[in-house]
Amino acid sequence: MLFARLTRAAIVASLAFAVPTIGAAEIFKGETAGVGDPVHTMFVTFTNQAAKADIQIQVNAGQTLTKSMLKGAKGEIDFFSTVPSLVNLMAGQKRMYEKVDGAPEFAKNIRSILGFKAGAYHPVTLSGSGIENWEDLKGKTVFTGPPAGSASATSEALIKIITGYVAGEDYQAVRLSWGEGYAALADGKIDMMVRPAEIGSANIERFGLSGEFRVLSIPEEKVGDAEMQALFGRPGRGMLSFDGDVYKGQLTSGDITALGFTQFIGTHADVSDDVVYGATKAFWENLDDVHATAFFLKDVTPETAFTSVNVPLHPGAVRYYEEAGIAIPDELRSGS
Structure with a gap:
């Protein structure tokens, strides 16, 4: 939807x-x-x-x-x-x-x-991280959400559907508070952050104020997969599309397809x-x-x-x- x-x-x-x-x-x-x-x-x-x-x-x-x-x-x-x-x-x-x-x-x-x-789940990585597409997550460190919340499980499920990568095996999943996740990305302690946020979020935009960053888009060929459709169909989830230019310094061109949340x-x-x-x-x-x-x-x-x-x-x-x-x-x- x-x-x-x-x-x-x-x-x-x-x-x-x-x-x-x-x-x-x-x-x-x-x-x-x-x-x-x-x-x-x-x-x-x-x-x-x-x-x-x-x-x-x-x-x-x-x-x-x-x-x-x-x-x-x-x-x-x-x-x-x-x-x-x-x-x-x-x-x-x-x-x-x-x-x-x-x-x-x-x-x-x-x-x-x-x-x-x-809003939508924003998979955010800074320029220079070596991550330009989902496959580049292999061996990387990814903040997926807080320990006690549901966002971390959703983020890890999204990564697995797109890449087949399993948290703890193919990449290191880090679970911190939201504030710690932002700080860890800014300080270069992690390679990517998956953050549910409103479109046009000031917290996401700030990564473009002093440099460049990338929000990974769900690949078009994965949108129709049964597992992806099941994820979109969960209560409070759905597919969302937005213009990548909404963020200054954002490197993914054109529309970004994302997992929306309500x-x-x-x-x-x-x-x-x-x-x-x-x-x-x-x-x-x-x-x-x-x-x-x-x-x-x-x-x-x-x-x-x-x-x-x-x-x-x-x-x-x-x-x-x-x-x-x-x-x-x-x-x-x-x-x-």
């Missing part, structure tokens, strides 16, 4: 509409990824709009999304950023949730508010319907402000509200979407 073709565009801010105030007496807990991540940008934008309805969400940033979703499912926090594929892992008590007692039951408590196209903003079933309704309403009725916040958020529209969402909507969100005349997929109504 092709998400979108993205190029540079100007974004113009406009005044927000006033939203009725509710829930001002309580401060809600929220968790998201680190500063500079598109997930963080979207979540903070959501909380900023919610504040216009006097719904105060205290944001704890720099968190691992696998853990945040579990805390949300347990009701320990109220709002969180998460990855659609993690829902199935929790429901099936697999991988990072294998030893979590009651994980399948916790998963049933998760509710969604809205989904969005977050996220959703979640909550849990016990959060008040009025609170979720007010936050959802404030977000969508201040959409101009949302679009003005970041380049990639211009693609957030009512038509994309349920992108890759694979858990029921919170009843408060359902209430807003119904009032706004936004069609809700039947499978997302079961939680209301």
Whole structure:
């Protein structure tokens, strides 16, 4: 599935509409990824709009999304950023949730508010690294993601589908925090970094400010492979194409084909319907402000509200979407 073709565009801010105030007496807990991540940008934008309805969400940033979703499912926090594929892992008590007692039951408590196209996996290597195509990864050191997250497994699966290379055998896979991964590439301690980021990311762009770098594109002949199509078809994944010129100093010419990823903003079933309704309403009725916040958020529209969402909507969100005349997929109504 092709998400979108993205190029540079100007974004113009406009005044927000006033939203009725509710829930001002309580401060809600929220968790998201680190500063500079598109997930963080979207979540903070959501909380900023919610504040216009006097719904105060205290944001704890720099968190691992696998853990945040579990805390949300347990009701320990109220709002969180998460990855659609993690829902199935929790429901099936697999991988990072294998030893979590009651994980399948916790998963049933998760509710969604809205989904969005977050960006693409960027396989980034600096000029002079000796890497100009995927086959050049043989014997190299590659940062694939944090130890406890799902991104590292996805990055390693992408490399294996394209090259047949196995992490730990054909190349050295390094798992660090996101910030450490950026620093390791900049310092020449690793040869490539695979980083999920929004298109036009300032964190990726910075490698072109003092030199040149390359974002590897998925080879055209691999796009149709059954394994690649299966990877594109996983919850929260898809194929995305963007113009390589969006980044200064980027060496891959023409369009770059990448593994796209989506996220959703979640909550849990016990959060008040009025609170979720007010936050959802404030977000969508201040959409101009949302679009003005970041380049990639211009693609957030009512038509994309349920992108890759694979858990029921919170009843408060359902209430807003119904009032706004936004069609809700039947499978997302079961939680209301």
